[in-house]
Amino acid sequence: MGRELHVAFRTLGKESDMKAFVRIAGCVAALWGCAVWAQEDYRPSAERAPGNLEPVQVDEPKKSSKRADTGLYAQLGGGAEGYTGQLAPRLDAGFTYGGAIGYRPLGFLGVELGYNGSVNNVDIDGNGRAGSLGEGADVVRNGGQALVIGNFTDAQLQPYAVTGIGIDDYNIRHDAVGREFGFNDDTSGYVPAGLGLRYQFGKLITADARVSYNFLFDQDFAPTSATPNALDGRYMGMLQIGGTY
Known part of the structure; x- marks a missing residue:
């Protein structure tokens, strides 16, 4: 009887450790995701990495076709x-x-x-x-x-x-x-x-x-x-x- 109780307590302890590890891993992943999201989002568009910018087409001013001496x-x-x-x-x-x-x-x-x-x-x-x-x-x-x-x-x-x-x-x-x-x-x-x-x-x-x-x-x-x-x-x-x- 005593041996059976000892085995049961050891099994319960292992299950508790596993659940605790899963909880900790989940918290770490959530914190990492929030940190990455915050780092990418809070900065103005001008300060973001060039790879994240969408290409903007700038129209060059049109040059007059009229010559200065005509x-x-x-x-x-x-x-x-x-x-x-x-x-x-x-x-x-x-x-x-x-x-x-x-x-x-x-x-x-x-x-x-x-x-x-x-x-x-x-x-x-x-x-x-x-x-x-x-x-x-x-x-x-x-x-x-x-x-x-x-x-x-x-x-x-x-x-x-x-x-x-x-x-x-x-x-x-x-x-x-x-x-x-x-x-x-x-x-x-x-x-x-x-x-x-x-x-x-x-x-x-x-x-x-x-x-x-x-x-x-x-x-x-x-x-x-x-x-x-x-x-x-x-x-x-x-x-x-x-x-x-």
Whole structure:
């Protein structure tokens, strides 16, 4: 009887130990699972491991297809103007001014409509001794022109060539004295040919330096002693500031 009780107590003890071990293992597994869940969940998405992040597609900003040196532009400026050939001794160099509106559809090509004017004094005898027609400017010129511009490069610094056609209106001040010396109001045409250098400051501001020679159709506003030719023309140098839009 005593032996049977001893065996029964030993069997009961082993069952109790087994149950205790199972309980402990279950608690450890539960604690481990909670710890892992807490470690993965409590952190902000920015701090999580890269492997846990979902790929995010970022749209790159669209680049404008418009070039900085194309489009509509406007500019204003001033400079100096004088005459050549038979006209040079009779007209002193003077101040010129103007403005233009143009459009460049391509980096290498542009078209332009412009206004330019000038004020000059007359040298009555052509040798600088007899003076001018009177006080102030003797000849006031107003002109308009249509131009085609071809750029040699499409870089920030752009040399270019220009040609086209224009028309001038000459107004002789002190007209009574002017007619006495052969100067008269007149309207005539011309063909400009020139070279220029444009610099683009960013996407808006433009500086433009241009020199041109104008082949005059006629020179009836001033007296000439011989048949006019291509050398009896007008030169111009102008610096203009503007913008591209």
